[in-house]
Amino acid sequence: MTKSIFELALIAIFTGILFAVEQVLAFIPNVQLTVFLLILYTRIFGGKKTFFIALLHTLMDNIYNGTLMMHMVIPMAIAWSLIPLMLSTIFKRFNSSVSLALFAFLFGFLYGMIFIPFSVFTYGYPLWAYYLSDLPFELMMGISGALSVAILYQPVYLILNKELSQYHLLEEKRYIND
DSSP states (O other), X not given: OHHHHHHHHHHHHHHHHHHHHHHHTTTSTTOOSHHHHHHHHHHHHOHHHHHHHHHHHHHHHHHHHTOOOHHHHHHHHHHHHHHHHHHHTTTTTOOSXXXXXXXXXXXXXXXXXXXXXXXXXXXXXXXXXXXXXXXXXXXXHHHHHHHHHHHHHHHHHHHHHHHHHTTTOOSSOOOOOO
């Protein structure tokens, strides 16, 4: 019982951190630490808990920004949920800062592409015009994600892993392969 309450408290705290950090950086388009934090959380807590954090974050973000519209919530929930899903399955062996930075860079483009069908359908934008106009923002998000993972992942992972392992909350022991 105590472990479950502590885990719920940690999920709430780390969701709050994710939300606060994104809002602090919101004035810079597509520059954020959200990709880094979701990658870190997936490696620390595992895919299931991080999936829940991603969904909570999406809901909080859309309520706070007043964009609680299906053409925004659905693609955002899909995109952020893909990080724990992919890192728990097909990219399970990506544990080094370099491989995770590459993942973060490519995810910046995937995130933008997930919004394309929803925006084209909702607003009637021409597909290729929307895609081409969104490419610079996808590139900015990819670079932002890759740099934050390359610089912050290893030190933050080691600190969090050390602190949380004493509570036996980590899904499994993982090591950085740098």
